[in-house]
Amino acid sequence: MPFAPLSSDKLYRPSTLSGLDKAIKSTKHLTPLTEIVGQDRAQQAVEFAMSMKDKGYNIYAIGRNGLGKRTMVMRYLDRYDPNGHHPLFDWCYVVNFDDARTPKVLKLPQGKGQAFKKDIEQLMQRLVKALPLAFDNEIYYTRAEKLKSQLASKQEAALTQLTKEAAAKNISLSITPQGSYELVAMNGETPHTDESFRQLSQQEQQELEQQIGQLESKLREVVRKFTVWEEKYLDKQQKQDEQVAQEVLIHLIEPLKQDYSDFSEVKAHLNAMHKDITENLDIFLEQNEEQIALSYASLEKKMPRRYQVNVLVNHGEQTMPIVIEESPNYHNIFGYIENATFKGTIFSDFSLIRAGSLHKANGGVLMIDAIKVLEQPYVWDGLKRALRSRKLSLSSLEREVTLSGTISLDPEAIPLDVKIILFGDYQTYQLLQHYDPEFKELFRVTADFEDEMPRSDESEALYAQFISSIVHDNKMLHCDRSAIQRIIEFSARQADAQNKLSLHSADIANLLRESNYVARSSNARLIRASHVEQALHNHTLRVCRLRDHVMQSFINGTTLIDTQDAVIGQINALSVVATSDHQFGAPNRITATTAFGDGQVFDIERKVELGGSIHSKGVMILSAYLATVFGQTDKIPLSTHLTFEQNYAGVDGDSASMAELCAIVSAFAQLPLRQDIAITGSMNQFGQAQPIGGVNEKIEGFFDVCVIKGRHDNQGVIIPKSNMQNLMLRADIVDAVKQGTFSIWAIDHVTQAIELLTGKPAGKRDFEFEPYDPVTVFGIAEKRLTKLKDYIKQQKQESKLL
Known part of the structure; x- marks a missing residue:
C-alpha cells in the first residue's frame, strides 16, 4: 500500500519531565504552587474586576465543575492587597426610640x-444596680x-369641709367599699331607709x-380638683425622680458620650437613650412586674431589650471579608427577622434581626453558585435589586416571600459595597445573557476558565508543582518522579x-487521593507509578459495569460482529458510550444494501427517528460526494438503504460518515470489505477526512472486541490523520x-480507507467525464452502474417495440 500504519511512538507521548531539575526526586523537593496553573486569562479578569470600584463590575466565573475556579479565586483573594479599598465597617441595629417599628442602623469602624x-x-448592668439604689x-x-x-x-381638707357642710344638712358623706364617694340622707344617727324616707312629707x-x-x-368639683392635684403631684414626683435619675445618668452616660464623640450617629443614639431612660424609669425600678419581665425577656443578656445593641456584622481584624455561601436560599443571603415567645406572647424587635451572607460580605466578596441561586425563589431578583440600589433593606425583601402580612419591623437600610462572584457553566451564562437584560449591567466581567493548557517541558514542570501543592495541602505521601510522570500522562489523556x-x-486531586490510599495500604513511603496505575x-473497575455488560454481548454472540474475513456492504464503525463518570468505545456494524432507484441514500435511522440531525447531515454530505464520484454525467440508477445494525437507541454525530461511504461503495462495486479493520472519522463533500472525538476510547473498544473474538496480526483501525x-x-x-x-492507519482522504478495506486502488479520473480505470474500486462500481443503465435502456426499447 502507498502508506504505512503509524509507528508505536506516535500513539502515546510519555512525560519526560525535561523541564524539571533531575536532582528533584519527589514532590517533597518541589515548591507547591500558590496559584492555579493555566488560568492566566481568568485570573486577569478577577484582578480587573477587583480593581474596579464602579457599580456593576461583578464577576461571572465560567467553567465546568472541577476546574478549580473557587480555589483559584480564593488563592488570589488571599494574596489580594486591598490598598485603597473602602474601609470596613461594623453594622449594628438599635431601637428607634421615636418609632420602634423602624430600627436604626449604626455604622462603626471595623472592630468597634x-x-x-x-x-x-456594662452601662446597663451599672444602671440596673445604681438607679434602684x-x-x-x-x-x-x-x-x-x-x-x-x-x-x-389638701384632699383631706377639701373632703372635711364638704363633710361638715353635708352634716349641717343632715346628710352623710362616706366612701363605699369600691372606693367611690356617696351622699346619704340621715334619719338621726342612721341613714334613711326607703320606708322612713316615704314617711317624710313631700316637701x-x-x-x-x-x-x-x-x-x-x-x-x-372636689373630685376634679383631686385629679388636678394628683397630676401636679405626679409631675412633681416625676421631676423629683428625673432629678435623682439624672444624677446617676450623667455620671454614667456622659463618659460614654465622650468616648464616642467622634461618631455622630452613636452620640445621637446615646442622647436619645439618655432621654428614653429618664422617661421609662419604671423599667429599672420594677414598678410593673409584668411589663418589666417582658422588657427583660432576652435571648442573651439580663438587661432591658430596649437598650441592647444588635451587632449585625462584626468584621473583627480581617482585611477583607470573603464569604462562600453554599446554600443561597433567601434568608441565608439577605438575612431575616426572628420572632420570640414570652409567656404566650409572640413579639419581634431589632435585637432579633439576623445577618445574611450579603451583610457579612459587605465591604468584601461574596461567592455563590449561579445554578443554586436561580433554583431558589426570589433570590435572583433580590440580588439584582440589592446590587442596583447598593442597599440592603430587610423589610422590602421580606415582603417578597411573606404571604401572611405579619411583618412588624421595617429596619433602616444598610449601604452595600460588595463584589459578587457567580460560579456557573456556559449554558447558564448564555441563558442569563439572553433572558435577563440586567445581567450584563450587573455582571460586566467574565472570568472564562480554560479546560486545558498547552503541554511543554515548562508546563509539565509547573504541573509537577501543582501536583506537589495538592500533596502538601492534603498531607499525602509524596510522589516520586515516575508517579508525577504518570499523572501528567493521565492528564494528557483526560485532555484527549x-x-x-x-x-x-x-x-487530579481524586487520582492522588486514591493513589495515596493504595500506597499507604501497601506500606509504601512514596507514591510510585505502580500505585497510580493501581488507582486508575x-x-x-468501579465504574465499568456498563462496559462489561456491552462486552459480554460480544462474548455470548448477542451483538453480531466480525473481526475476520471480508463482507460486501458491511463495515465496522466505532462509537463511544458515555455515562456520568466513564466512557468507553465499542464497534457497531453498519450495512448498506442497494436496489434499483434514483441515487437516493435512505437513512433508516432517520426514518425511524433514531438518528439525530448531525448524523443526518453526515449522510447528506456523503450522498453529495457519491454524486460527485458516480453522477457526473447521469443519475445513479441505484438507491441505497443504510443502517446501524442492532441499534435500538439513538445515534447522532457524523463520525461514521466515512464508514457509511465505504459500505455504500462496497455495495455498488460488490467488493467485500475487510472486517478485521474498523474505521472512524467524518468527511466533507470532497472526501477529506475530518477529526472526531473519543478516538482513544474507540480504538481501545475495537481492540478489546478483537481480543474477545480472537486476535490476529492483521487487525487494526483507520482514523483521520488530524x-x-x-x-x-x-x-x-x-x-x-x-x-x-495491531495497526493504526491515519488517513487524509476517504479513498485511502477504501483502498485499505478492499485491497484495491480507489480510482481517479484522468480527464473530466472520462471513465475510471476498470481495475479500481470506482471503476468496478462505475462498470456495474453503466451495465445497469444499459439494461434499463434496453428494457425501455423492448417495451416500445411491444
Whole structure:
C-alpha cells in the first residue's frame, strides 16, 4: 500500500519531565504552587474586576465543575492587597426610640461594633444596680412622703369641709367599699331607709333631694380638683425622680458620650437613650412586674431589650471579608427577622434581626453558585435589586416571600459595597445573557476558565508543582518522579491530546487521593507509578459495569460482529458510550444494501427517528460526494438503504460518515470489505477526512472486541490523520503496534480507507467525464452502474417495440 500504519511512538507521548531539575526526586523537593496553573486569562479578569470600584463590575466565573475556579479565586483573594479599598465597617441595629417599628442602623469602624455593645451592656448592668439604689434612701423617701402628705392634706381638707357642710344638712358623706364617694340622707344617727324616707312629707323629700343634688355637684368639683392635684403631684414626683435619675445618668452616660464623640450617629443614639431612660424609669425600678419581665425577656443578656445593641456584622481584624455561601436560599443571603415567645406572647424587635451572607460580605466578596441561586425563589431578583440600589433593606425583601402580612419591623437600610462572584457553566451564562437584560449591567466581567493548557517541558514542570501543592495541602505521601510522570500522562489523556494537559484539578486531586490510599495500604513511603496505575485500575473497575455488560454481548454472540474475513456492504464503525463518570468505545456494524432507484441514500435511522440531525447531515454530505464520484454525467440508477445494525437507541454525530461511504461503495462495486479493520472519522463533500472525538476510547473498544473474538496480526483501525495529536492509548495497544500485531492507519482522504478495506486502488479520473480505470474500486462500481443503465435502456426499447 502507498502508506504505512503509524509507528508505536506516535500513539502515546510519555512525560519526560525535561523541564524539571533531575536532582528533584519527589514532590517533597518541589515548591507547591500558590496559584492555579493555566488560568492566566481568568485570573486577569478577577484582578480587573477587583480593581474596579464602579457599580456593576461583578464577576461571572465560567467553567465546568472541577476546574478549580473557587480555589483559584480564593488563592488570589488571599494574596489580594486591598490598598485603597473602602474601609470596613461594623453594622449594628438599635431601637428607634421615636418609632420602634423602624430600627436604626449604626455604622462603626471595623472592630468597634462589639466594643460598643459591651460598653452598653456594662452601662446597663451599672444602671440596673445604681438607679434602684438612688431611689432607695431616706432623703428620697422623705421628699416623696412630703409631696404625698401635701397632696393628702389638701384632699383631706377639701373632703372635711364638704363633710361638715353635708352634716349641717343632715346628710352623710362616706366612701363605699369600691372606693367611690356617696351622699346619704340621715334619719338621726342612721341613714334613711326607703320606708322612713316615704314617711317624710313631700316637701321634706324634695328639700333633701335638692340638697343632695347640690352637694353632689360640689363633690364632683372636689373630685376634679383631686385629679388636678394628683397630676401636679405626679409631675412633681416625676421631676423629683428625673432629678435623682439624672444624677446617676450623667455620671454614667456622659463618659460614654465622650468616648464616642467622634461618631455622630452613636452620640445621637446615646442622647436619645439618655432621654428614653429618664422617661421609662419604671423599667429599672420594677414598678410593673409584668411589663418589666417582658422588657427583660432576652435571648442573651439580663438587661432591658430596649437598650441592647444588635451587632449585625462584626468584621473583627480581617482585611477583607470573603464569604462562600453554599446554600443561597433567601434568608441565608439577605438575612431575616426572628420572632420570640414570652409567656404566650409572640413579639419581634431589632435585637432579633439576623445577618445574611450579603451583610457579612459587605465591604468584601461574596461567592455563590449561579445554578443554586436561580433554583431558589426570589433570590435572583433580590440580588439584582440589592446590587442596583447598593442597599440592603430587610423589610422590602421580606415582603417578597411573606404571604401572611405579619411583618412588624421595617429596619433602616444598610449601604452595600460588595463584589459578587457567580460560579456557573456556559449554558447558564448564555441563558442569563439572553433572558435577563440586567445581567450584563450587573455582571460586566467574565472570568472564562480554560479546560486545558498547552503541554511543554515548562508546563509539565509547573504541573509537577501543582501536583506537589495538592500533596502538601492534603498531607499525602509524596510522589516520586515516575508517579508525577504518570499523572501528567493521565492528564494528557483526560485532555484527549498529546500536546495538552487537562486543567480539571478535581480529577487530579481524586487520582492522588486514591493513589495515596493504595500506597499507604501497601506500606509504601512514596507514591510510585505502580500505585497510580493501581488507582486508575480500581477506579475503572468501579465504574465499568456498563462496559462489561456491552462486552459480554460480544462474548455470548448477542451483538453480531466480525473481526475476520471480508463482507460486501458491511463495515465496522466505532462509537463511544458515555455515562456520568466513564466512557468507553465499542464497534457497531453498519450495512448498506442497494436496489434499483434514483441515487437516493435512505437513512433508516432517520426514518425511524433514531438518528439525530448531525448524523443526518453526515449522510447528506456523503450522498453529495457519491454524486460527485458516480453522477457526473447521469443519475445513479441505484438507491441505497443504510443502517446501524442492532441499534435500538439513538445515534447522532457524523463520525461514521466515512464508514457509511465505504459500505455504500462496497455495495455498488460488490467488493467485500475487510472486517478485521474498523474505521472512524467524518468527511466533507470532497472526501477529506475530518477529526472526531473519543478516538482513544474507540480504538481501545475495537481492540478489546478483537481480543474477545480472537486476535490476529492483521487487525487494526483507520482514523483521520488530524486525530493523531489526540492519541494517548493504553500500554497494551501500544505494545501490540510495536510488535506489529495491531495497526493504526491515519488517513487524509476517504479513498485511502477504501483502498485499505478492499485491497484495491480507489480510482481517479484522468480527464473530466472520462471513465475510471476498470481495475479500481470506482471503476468496478462505475462498470456495474453503466451495465445497469444499459439494461434499463434496453428494457425501455423492448417495451416500445411491444
